[in-house]
Amino acid sequence: MSAFAGVRIVDFTQGLAGPMAAMLMGDFEADIIKVEPPQGDRMKDHPGYLTWNRNKRLLTLDLATPAGIAKALELIALADVAIFDHAPGKLEALGLDAQTIKEAHPHLIHAWMPPYGTTGSWSQLPPHHSLLTALSGVAFRQGSYSDQPIHLILPLCHYGQAVMGAAAISAALLERHRSGKGQAVTVSGLHGVSEVTGPVRVLADPPLPRGAPLGASPSYRLYECGDGQWFFLATLFVAFYHRAIQALGLGDHWETFASDPLLAREALKAVFKTRPRAEWLELLQANGVPCAPVGPREPWFAGDAVAAGEARVTLEHPELGPVHMPNVPSRLSVTPGSVRHLAKPLNGHAWPERPTPQPTGANDGPQPLSGIKVLDLGTVIAGAHAGGVLANLGADVIKIEPIEGDPFRSNGGGFMAYSRGKRGLGIDLKQPAAREMFFDLVRGADVILDNYRFGVRERLGIHYAALKAINPRIVSCSINAYGDKGARAVLPGFDPLLQAEGGMMAAQGGEGEPILHTIPVNDVATAGVVAFSIIAALNARERTGEGQEISTSLMAQSLTFQQAEVTTYEGRPANDVGAQDCLGVRALHRYYNCADGWVAVVCETREESDGVCGVLGVPLPDNALTASRDGHLARALELAFATRIRDGVLGELLAQGVPCAPVLRGYEAFESEWLWENDFFEVWRHPRLGDMLSVRAFADFARGSSGFQRPTPDLGQHSGELLEEMGYSPVKIAELLAAGAIFGPAANLAHLRDGGTALFTQ
Template sequence: MSAFAGVRIVDFTQGTPGPMAAMLLGDFEAEVIKVEPPQGDRMASHPGYLTWNRNKQLLTLDLATAAGLARARELIALADVALFDHAPGKLEALGLDARTLTEAHPSLIHAWMPPYGTTGSWSRLPSHHSLLTALSGVAFRQGSYSDQPIHLILPLCHYGQGVMGAAAIGAALHERHRSGKGQAVTVSGLHGVSEVTGPVRVLSEPPLPRGAPLGASPSYRLYECGDGQWFFLATLFVAFYHRAIQALGLADHWETFAADPLLAREALKAVFKTRPRADWLALLQSHGVPCAPVGEREPWFAGEAIAAGEARVVLEHPQLGPVAMPNVPARLSVTPGSVRHLAKPLNGHAWTPRPAPEPTGANDGPAPLAGIKVLDLGTVIAGAHAGGVLANLGADVIKIEPIEGDPFRSNGGGFMGYNRGKRGLGIDLKQPAAREMFFDLVREADVILDNYRFGVRERLGIHYAALKAVNPRIISCSINAYGDKGPRAHLPGFDPLLQAEGGMMAAQGGDGEPILHTIPVNDVATAAIVAFSIIAALNARQTTGEGQEVVTSLMAQSLTFQLGEVTTYEGRPANDVGDRDCLGVRALHRYYNCADGWIAIVCETPEQAEALGGTLRVAVPETALTAPRDGHLARALELAFASRPREDLLAELLAGDVPCAPVLRGYEAFESDWLWENDFFEVWRHPRLGDMLGVRAYADFGRGAAGFHRPTPDLGQHSGDLLEEMGYSHAHIAELLAAGAIFGPAANLAHLRDGGTALFTQ
């Protein structure tokens, strides 16, 4: 039995996000019936369709007919989850909206994943990732050489929406187990953008500069070697950077490099150009320096590292032959997921009626994960952001840090965004007294989350076996770079290393230089998958009564956010590739500069192409839909767009049913009425730093409030409150403080002083 065994899902979605959400639930044995229109899924010809719809049964229904709609309602009446991705207003017209269906079926989870937002004119556009990134400001976030938007080759926000859809549905199912009630769940394209691009802005400070295509820091950057091959130097922490400088024989320049990053960058560029890449990788790796070659995704997916990590499965397709696709992205020790079959037709009757779920206990709060306590040992981005996602869904997340703090800790928007909503506890787990206190926390916790390097948990004595001995119901989730199997398991790793080896950088750069994604792709993918996997384990615990270990890696997620791109079979069509400062993939699917701002267009039919040409007075050939992004047609369109004001042109194109949208710069996104109308942003206050602007939520729920309910904690900020909650006496607390086993800001521990003796560490 797996985590969602017996859960019935009717999936009415198409494309990527909705089918991917249902896929993840189906991987853990949810019974998924995918309902498709007579013409089929709009992305049925995409290789990713085979992966996004694995483990499902297919049923064709025409919802425009009374018979088709009646059959759909019959299925929904027997289901636990009904999943839709229609634009606002479409479900109401069909009588399949959340209010109608949840009133008729009180235990139903009505999950809606609209492509953009839930309201406003832009939310009614047809689903296209490039339009979503244009409207949300993401296209102007990616590092570039010129002052222009960048078309992302990978649909990162669609993948983020897909994983968050699965996590939110899982959270609602978990809550239903307690209350017996279903509810509406909404995970829009903007929720996907929120999870993928989470950092906040300190309103009293200027926004950070735009990223650089090769990396802004000399210690965390792409470098070209003497043979024209590229690699990424990922010395994020000072110790790794110092180790690299020593390995290169440049130790005498350490202080100069530290004081002048520009000088360091130019010096390293010159050094690496003197020898082939293989030489530099061998030298640096022999000194324990994190680095990786830039490669293509196809050999990466077919290679030894993925095989050793058991991250690749092969299924037989009756026409296409063997189809290789990524395995389930996380491993649950007691209730594992599996890839069982490709999508297949539904045979016979689907389901029989069964009793509505009975509540097992009072709801602990309005949010779906209310009452769940998470001990968050995660650091930097992947681990920390995973805890932040769980906090956003209502869990009580305690960020546990040593005296030196999370190495990513700062007052910057990244740290503040990834750690918002938590409470802070300072503890030195290397001390026996601190470990005993930690185990006291474990006894009352539901989840422990870490992203330690492989083997660190064992050295600290907090590995799963030790935790399970204290609390058999504990769910322990551990993230590392390359998984826990194979020769790479012990290596340190960072997001760009998997961007490099996993083919993401080469795909974005195309025939030119590789490109570092400014969005930390594999980190945010890992955070979302970890949140989903923990929620799956929580659902499993409601059935089995026991906890389990969850394991995943950045390497596994180097496939998750390019599921469709790595799905492989003989003769599959080629993936799109980018280029230097990529504006799009074709002349009619790219960004153009108008007289007063940028615009995004996506034409997929001859009628749309003709309407575009007529509006711009440009002759559009019959081959326009396949015309290259930088050919004659693109040049003619560039000239036509450049002379027209953006707002007037948008109005004319939309009137002609041409899918288009403004490409917003950062400041334009912050001021966008549409984004504020959709509750994308919120202003919140940090008690020390003042007002912050950040994303609001990663999902919304009809019966409970998602979102952050606490600001980002300072180091050890809530140590005093947490110690008192645990029932520790003041004398015991004083002993722990005196020994340095625990710590926190003096002001927050002052009420625990024993006899007036100052025993507190700032």
């Protein structure tokens, strides 16, 4: 039995986010009935439909009729979870809103996943990723050559909403084990944006510059080789960069390169142009330098690396033949997931009657993961952000760092975002006394999380078998770059390497040069999947009483955030591709520059197309809906938009029923009334750096608060506090401090004295 065996879900959602959230739980044996309207899911012809709705049973209901509503209510009464994605106000009109449903079914998890926000006029728009990225400022975050927004070929924020939907629903189910009570859960498109992009701004500092399409740093950048082929050099850390410079025979220039990045970039560009890519990759990889070739996603998905990682499965479709799709994105050792079948019709009755959970009288926690203690050894983005997601959902997350700190540690917005909400413990795990103290922490913990390279846990003596011997209920999750199977398992890896090999860079660049996604796609995907997987394992522990090991990788997530794009069968339609400084995919699915700002337009019907052309006085061609992004129609619309004031033309287009929105720059997003109305941002104070402005939460829960309860910790900030909580005596703490087994800021440790002498390390 898998983690959600016995959990019943009725899925009323369409498209990507809601169906994929349910799919992730269905992979772990949740019993899902997907309710579709008579005309079917709006994306029923999209290849992704096959993946997002696997392991489900289908039922057609017309919710516009009393009979359809009555049948829907019968299903809801028998379910544990009901998932909806209607725009604000639509569920109330149907009598399916959380307040109405919860009065009749207090055990139910009512999950609402609206495409934008929960309030405001922009939240009524039909779901389109390019409109969501426009309204949230994401389109202006992608690196570009020109001062313009960028259309993202991959719907990253929709994928993020899906993963956070699964995590939040799972967290509510876990809380129900404690209280016996259901609750309303909301994971909007803006919550998806928050998990994927997580902007943080130190209010006293100017905004950070935008990224560069090829990478801003010479050590972490795309390079073109002598044969016109591209690769990514991922020497994020100084040791790797130095190793690369030495391998290239440029060691005499190391100090100059380190002090002059522009000179280093131009020198490396010239060097890599002298030989074919295969030769450079062979040389660099032989010297342990992280790098990867840029290629299309199709051979990557069909290739040996994905097969060795067991990340691909095949199911037989009665009409399409073999359908290849990504496997379950994480592996749970005791309650593994599986891909069992494609969506199939519901035959016979849905579910039998059964007793519903009853309130236990237990004290409700302030957040769904209240009482869960996580030991977070994660670093950089993927591991650190996974712990941050768990902290946002209420877990007590302890960020454990060595004396040199997380390699990503800085005062910048990235580190502040991904490690917010935690407590900091400074510890040298190489010392036996420190390991013993760590094992004492393990005895009282629920989860341990790391993203060490393959084999490091064993060398430190903190692998799962050792942890299980201390605490059989521990859930241990380890992330690495390429999984724990196959020849690549031991290799170091970074997000852009999987962007390169996994086809993301080539897809965004189209026929031109590849494009580095400014958003660390595979890192944030991994963080969300890890958080969901850990919560799934905690749910399983409620039934089995035992913990288990979780394994996943950046490679697996190179497929998760392009599930639809890699789903393959004979005759599948081609995926959209981008271009240099891509503005859209078609003339009527594109960004346009007005006299005072940019607008986003997405038309899918002839009526919507007629509305755009009518407002702008542009003739409507017969091929308007398929016209290219830079053809005659696009040029005519560019000229027409260029003379108009943004807010004025948006008002006219909306009056004609045209889906459109302003494309906000970063500073505009921080000041957007609609985003503040939807509680997207919050201001919080870091004790050392001052006021911060960042996203608030990755989900909202009716019975409890949402969001971070702590600022980002300084290195070892809470070491003394944590040891005191563990019951360590002042003498024992002093010994550990004196030996350097633990450390932290002097001001936070000065009260831990032995014989009147403060013992601490800086």
